[in-house]
Amino acid sequence: SLPAVDPDVAATAADIAEMEIRGAATIADAAAEALAKQAERSEAASPKEFRRQLRAAAKTLYETRPTAVSLPNALRYVLRGMSGETVSELRASTIARAEEFQVDLAQAQSKLGEIGSNRLRDGDVVMTHCHSTDALSCLEAAVEDGKEIEAIVKETRPRKQGHITARQLRELGVPVTLVVDNAARRYLDRADHVLVGADSIAADGSVINKVGTSGLAVNARERGVPVMVAAQTIKLHPDTMTGHTVEIEMRAEREVVSDEERADIAGEQSDDGLTVENPAFDVTPPRYVDAIVTERGQFPPESIVILMRELFGETTGEPWAP
Ligand code: RUB
Incomplete structure (x- = not known):
């Protein structure tokens, strides 16, 4: 099993899941930044432990929403740039790679x-x-x-x-x-x-x-x-x-109908027969x-x-x- 992630990474993941952070490019940018944060805060005692922590952070971020491929593409890009023999080299390379990703993302957007x-x-x-x-x-x-x-x-x-x-x-x-x-x-x-x-x-x-x-x-x-x-x-x-x-994300029915509205639609009937898809x-x-x-x-x-x-x-x- 993978180690626990930095609280900031967990917070970014929650924000992506709840759409406080949304849109494919913005999600990718936030994910790269979260990996840099994990690298910066890591107190790993060995390079192996550091890599495990970064993988755990990537997995936490990945599992938020399934459809925007910019998210795994960003995670992969940053993790592949992680290099070095010591924790401090790994940290520096990860942070630099995340920053490079963010700069490239902004430049690509303006070029586009x-x-x-x-x-x-x-x-x-x-x-x-x-x-x-x-x-x-x-x-x-x-x-x-x-x-x-x-x-x-x-x-x-x-x-x-x-x-x-x-x-x-x-x-x-x-x-x-x-x-x-x-x-x-x-x-x-x-x-x-x-x-x-x-x-x-x-x-x-x-x-x-x-x-x-x-x-x-x-x-x-x-x-x-x-x-x-x-x-x-x-x-x-x-x-x-x-x-x-590509997996299409299905979101909560509460984005479409409130509990009250749902009860109103169901009326006297049991609401088993009512499906709301989103x-x-x-x-x-x-x-x-x-x-x-x-x-x-x-x-x-x-x-x-x-x-x-x-x-x-x-x-x-x-x-x-x-
Ligand atoms: C956002 C959405 C956007 C793309 C592209 O969906 O469908 O059109 O993500 O956005 P949601 P961008 O609001 O559910 O995240 O060009 O900013 O990457």
Whole structure:
């Protein structure tokens, strides 16, 4: 069994599980920082003990939410950079590697933003779903280039991440129309692009993102509105190259109905026959996606596997595997 983790690591894990820390890139950043904290605080007496502690921290962070591959990709990146013969060398290399990861993540996001902004023209209207820092980076770069952009922001039930998107777009000076999810198809008439992020991208180019993305993409295709996915390469899911499918997180029913509402729906009946399901993500097939924008350039979804092989070709196993 693995040793206990630093309280700060446990707190970060709890924040990810409860979505105080959320969104694939932000989760990855927090996970790298937590590993650095574990390294910094470690009082391990031997290199072996130090490695065991770091593996335990990685496992605790990994077990929070299953869908965003940026999390295991971040853990793997940091743990693979752990090197040295002594505890102090291991500590220093882990901390440096985590920092490098965080710097690269921020740089990749701004590079991706510049690339993605090339798809947006002056006067364009963009429809968003959920809250994606990668997607916002594209909008921010377009605004910085002096383009006038308007946004139609889907509320995104049940957690209303659309409110975060709306607030950040207003901070950029972008006019925002906030709509309930059910109004999306109606408002697609006014949109020049659908722009979303991703939690994972599979080898066949499928995009795993906030539930509702797939329906939005199908409707957008029907209306002729191009769908753009902003996703750093850390969102590429290496296991899908060998046929693994991405696990879709099922969250608590209380996010959808309160205990009171549930009792009200059940009425006189026993509530055994009432099921409330709350999948947090869904899968958009590649044929509904026009472009995946990464920090390495834009790709049609069907060709993303080439980039994936180049970047993750030899990646296998769990992030904390020795
Ligand atoms: C967040 C979500 C975001 C992606 C991309 O879901 O689906 O679109 O994580 O975000 P949740 P980013 O709110 O359940 O975490 O571009 O910031 O990585």
